Amino acid sequence: MSTLNPYQPPTTRLRDALSAEVGGDCWRDGKELVVRPGCTLPGRCIKCNAPAELPMRHARFYWHHPALYLAVFAGLLLYLVIALFVRRRTPVTIGLCARHVQRRRASLALAFAGMALAIGLIVMGAQRERFDVLFGGTAVLLASVIVGIIGSRLLVVTRIGENYTRFRGAGAEFLATLPAFYRTR
Numbered sequence: 525m526s527t528l529n530p531y532q533p534p535t536t537r538l539r540d541a542l543s544a545e546v547g548g549d550c551w552r553d554g555k556e557l558v559v560r561p562g563c564t565l566p567g568r569c570i571k572c573n574a575p576a577e578l579p580m581r582h583a584r585f586y587w588h589h590p591a592l593y594l595a596v597f598a599g600l601l602l603y604l605v606i607a608l609f610v611r612r613r614t615p616v617t618i619g620l621c622a623r624h625v626q627r628r629r630a631s632l633a634l635a636f637a638g639m640a641l642a643i644g645l646i647v648m649g650a651q652r653e654r655f656d657v658l659f660g661g662t663a664v665l666l667a668s669v670i671v672g673i674i675g676s677r678l679l680v681v682t683r684i685g686e687n688y689t690r691f692r693g694a695g696a697e698f699l700a701t702l703p704a705f706y707r708t709r
C-alpha cells in the first residue's frame with residue numbers, strides 16, 4: 525500500500541505519466557492512427573469526432589509486407605496461399621457517428637445496385653452479341669466494386685508491426701484528441 529506523500533519528488537509523477545502512456549492503446553502520429561491490436565478506440569466517430577453510434581463495430585484488418593505482391597507473378601494462387609499464412613491481423617473496435625454509418629450504407633447500396641445492373645447488361649450483351657453492351661456492363665461492374673470498397677472501408681492499414689498497427693483514413697479532429705505517439709517503432 526502506498527500512501528499519498530506530498531513531498532514525493534516529481535520524478536514519480538513523471539513515471540506515472542509515462543506508465544499511463546505505455547498503458548494506453550491508441551495514439552496519433554501525424555496523419556496516422558497508431559493502435560495496439562485489440563484496442564477499443566474512444567467512443568467517437570473516427571471520421572468527424574461526433575459521438576459514436578452504439579454498439580461500436582468490431583473490425584479486423586489484415587496486412588502483409590508489400591514485397592509479397594511480387595509473388596503474384598509466380599501465380600495468383602501461390603500468392604493467395606502465402607498471403608493467407610503470413611498476413612498479420614489486428615482487431616480494433618471502431619466508432620462511427622449516425623451520419624457516417626448512413627453514408628457507408630448508402631455507398632454499399634449504390635455498389636450492389638450497380639453490380640446488379642452490370643450483371644444484367646453483361647448477360648444481355650452476351651445473349652445479343654452486343655459487345656458495346658458487354659463492355660459497358662464490365663465497366664459498370666468495375667466501377668461498382670470500387671465504389672463498394674472505397675465507400676465501405678473504415679480505415680486503411682499502412683503497416684501491422686510486432687506491437688503496433690498504423691492506419692490512414694482517420695479524421696483530423698478525431699486524431700487531435702489522441703495522445704501523440706513518440707516511440708520510434
Ligand SMILES: [Zn+2]
Pocket residue numbers: 569570571572573574620621622623624
Ligand atoms: Zn462521423
